[in-house]
Amino acid sequence: MSKAKGKLDDDEDGNDAEEDQEQLLDQSDTVSEEAAAEAADPEIARQKKLIEETEPTTELEQAQAAVLKSQKSQIDRLTVEVRKLKAFISKRKQTYKRKRKDEGAPTRALSAYNIFVQDRFAKLSRDNEIALQSDDTNAQLKRVPPASLVASTGNQWKELSADEKAKYEVL
DSSP, X not given: OOHHHHHXXXXXXXXXXXXXXXXXXXXXXXXXXXXHHHHHOHHHHHHHHHHHHOOOOSHHHHHHHHHHHHHHHHHHHHHHHHHHHHHHHHTOOOOOOXXXXXXXXOOOOOOXXXXXXXHHHHHHHHHHHHHHHSSOTTOOOOOOOHHHHHHHHHHHHHHSOHHHHHHHHHO
């Protein structure tokens, strides 16, 4: 294996080369879109330069500057969320085909174990939602394959006391 090939596999911080390439592409896409917009319309470039060089003096200008700043921060936050979700989705290896049932078909009541499993999946979902909403750009979404989550949940169910199991049986 050549030196260049080894460097592409893992970099010094342990990230995959594919993740780094995705991040670079996302950043270059944003920069290239802005550059293309400026190149297509020199008026936009002139206006951006004017905004960057001028300090807001009147109350109206200050209010508009504050609105622009809050919009930019919201766009930045949403961009980070989109990148996190893209990274999360791109790692998904398994595709699922769901068998559809008749809409009017009666459903069975869930067993206590099924309710317990749903509770565990809901907890993982809440943790991922918190990571997604966090301001930390390095926050990672938890990736637990469903098969291993169900297996570990099964072991937890076996070790659960009768009192705790009764709580799920009532539901």
